Amino acid sequence: MDLMQETQVTTTLFSGICPARLRIFSFTLSAGSVPQAESPQQTLLFRILSASTTRIFIFFKSDRTASKIIFATPIPALKTCLIFSRMPAMNTQLPQRYANRASVNTIREVFDYIRKYRGKTFVLKIEDALMDHPLFPLLMKDIVQLHATGIRLIIVTGTRATIEKHLAIAKLYTRVENGIRITPRAAMAHVKLAAMEVVQTIIAHLSAGKVNGIMGNWVRARSMGVCDGTDYKFTGLVERVQSDIVVKLMDQDFIPVLYNIGMNATGDCYNLNSDHIARQVCLDLSVEKLFFIRAQDAIPATGLALPPGSQVHPDGSIFSNMDLGHVDDLMARHGDRLTLENQTALSCAKDVINRPDGVKRVHIIDGRKEGRLLQEVFSSIGGGTLIYGNRYAHIRQAGLNDIAEILHLLDGYVKKGNLVERSAADIKDQISAYHIYAVDHAVYGCGALYELGDGWAEIGAIAVNEAYKSKGIGHGLVEYLIREAADKGIHTLFLLTTQAADWFFEFGFVWASLSDLPDSRQQNYNLERNSRVLLLKLRDDQPANGEGIQ
Template sequence: MSNATPDFNSQHFEVAGFIREVFGYMERFKGQLFVLKIEDDLMSHPLFPVLMRDIAILHKAGIRIIIVPGTRNSIDAQLKAWELESSFYAGVRLTSEETLPHIEQASLGVAQHIMSHLTASGLRGIQGNWVLARSMGVIDGIDYMRTGRIERIQRDILDQLLDEKFVPIIPPIGWNKLGHAYNISSTELATELCKYMKVGKLFFIGNQNGIKLDGLVTGKNTKYLEPTESGVISAMDVDQAKELLELNSDQLDFAQMDYLMNAIHACEAGANRVHLLSGEFQGSVLQEVFSARGDGTMVYANQYSSIRPAIMEDIPDILRIMQDYIDKGFLVPRTQESISEKLKDYVVYSIDNSIHGCGALHEFENGMAEVAGIAVAANYRKSGIGDAIVRHLISVGRMKGYKTLFLLTTQALDWFYHFGFVDGTVDELPPTKRDHYNKKRHSRILMLPLDK
């Protein structure tokens, strides 16, 4: 007999679940292309070498990587050193003939700095210019001079370099067919790569640790967004991102609005995921890649998480997730056979095709149904998954026309109260459930009328 304490068992389940998750994501992302825009103000941060090492870990795990350096701070410092003026209009730098050589020098310097760190981590970085650009010209009376727009990215060269295990570093300088240089936006460059390359993930890595939900106005699509423990919106789809932009033009700062707009554009261009996260926290990139709930904010184009009917292949995961609850006495034991017999009653919460929560709605006589088997993987219990499953089962109960839902619980009374459940008695249970009520376990009974 094991002498392990409940806390030790919880930690064991959490660690084991995390290990499974990491291996699952490693297999999923192997061979995919990640584009990383890295802000240059991180280069002076003590953890910058750690960030570069973590990027090397991604590459060694079989992930293909392109890096786009953000260069705004380095350009500002270079121009200040030469006592040159630089102005912006609508967030875009106006590049004069006089400032362009200094902007080029600063941009190439940032790329070289990143490449030296990649080399120190055992990677083969390669810096080059594979971007064709054209002048922005004059817009609404504003002459953008030597600021340009991207015309084309030389995908064939980048594909060849990626196949040869290089990490291309693309500074935000473009050239026209006559060899004239243009200063281009690094954010635009990172986003445009999603149009030319098949990008699995696009990262904006700076000092913003995601977008906080507190203080934002929410609407129909965003009212159920769940923040992390740090208050950050963990994930949203493109429609939710558009709604936040529309409703919060006064609450979001320029950087957050710029991220959301470019995240939407990148997803619409073909990127699966776009992440905003801070490079000032150790391991933030690895956690964002190898965990379904990282530290940053993610905008996704395709389905990221969903509650769906359980299938036979889900049964081992359902048993795995339930086991910690069973060990603590929160749930009665289930077997593969007992779940299989009532599989049509079960739903699972799936994130990137991994199961992290489950629940069931069992039909009884007298227009009643039981909410049962609610369980969430140990490392996702503060993610809102349990709430989502219960709300889904209540919705299913209404859709099927049940008059009353009920449940039996020993530890989660207060949690179920906030869904509208109220105290009930054994006599109120449907006859077949009442006849099998375990008096020794003495579970509390909660009821939720649906016909009101």
């Protein structure tokens, strides 16, 4: 079929799908190039998937339509081809104006994300199976771009596929038990060789982008030993990462590259799980995001009973957003249907998020999809599975056993004059009003919701462990108490503060006076402290004070 015949067939096909008027654009492609539209009146976003068998994805946006058309016929390099775009039958100036507006909004969104993440640390765990994919160089260019925006990066390399290749060449066989490779002494030389091959490939791509990647053995490990009667030989467990060295390297604008070899105190080498290295990096450093960049799709959703509240992508194939509760539900109900790789990724995500100063987000993405990494970082859409923490998951009602911890938290604030002093008896008498932020039996924050009746309640005793301030614990406690008050039918919240009024304004509290409070609270007001009064109305159908409330 010649070009003209193909044009007629394709025009007929697209006319049936898209009855709106068609516009035809002609392009000349060279291998790996990105075509430019001949008409300046359109905005087209192209994705070149392969230099030899190119498929062009056309995304066209107008004021009313957003169409995605796939030109599925392989496009020969250095030949002229025709691209078809759905066009609304209207003034051609309108699509350009709206396209420009969309482009500007996209640019603004990207700048917002750049400001948000500049100076933050991302950990990228990259599977070595991606290195043979045609788009791997583009993935590495995207990583270079992330670094150029001021994001601090740490790369952890996966090595499984390369180890398999080297062992096959050497005709060595190693057993895998419970997803863990048993590494005999004879295999260790090949494991090290595979690790170096992967690291050198990564660093070479970084160097091509004028970025300094640096490898080093900053992982301390120990032997896995014998488990359930199986001796795992030179397979090891991650103990810690020398975080001080890694941080200093990032301060000097390096990208540290960690690999699957760890050493013990005497210099013995062990073969480690790279996912566990990435997890330990997140536990030992302050990390904003962890990415699992794989040679497979994100967490599959097809055929599974979806946890309530979880989200899937429009095609229903993969999970889009999951909190830790959804992860627990998925693993409990469908753990046997998840691959070992997916189980490990989800388990690591839980470990690094489920702590007061933990990772904010974990992204599981398919590195074979062009631009997927940048899409996850710089847009609100994303194309992989995003896992995040439930900020209220660690908040619970306090019990009598928590009184000592509450007193300890309050003590520092009392000494600074920020809070009034409370005795153990005071807290015991009102223990049902107290809520705490606790992780693994350690209490990091507290707050109280005192109900006064007639739809009124007071927030007080907000305190956070000094070492965990700026981690969002206090913010989460106040939001939780506001939500609790609303659930209980409270119409007006108030609080008294001497120094933190500006912080409470962030939650919607406004200035008030003592006369705005219920009579019972006015009578107990401490005139010597002269605390400021703030109000938050949760319902507008009630008066601001207690008058007229039955």
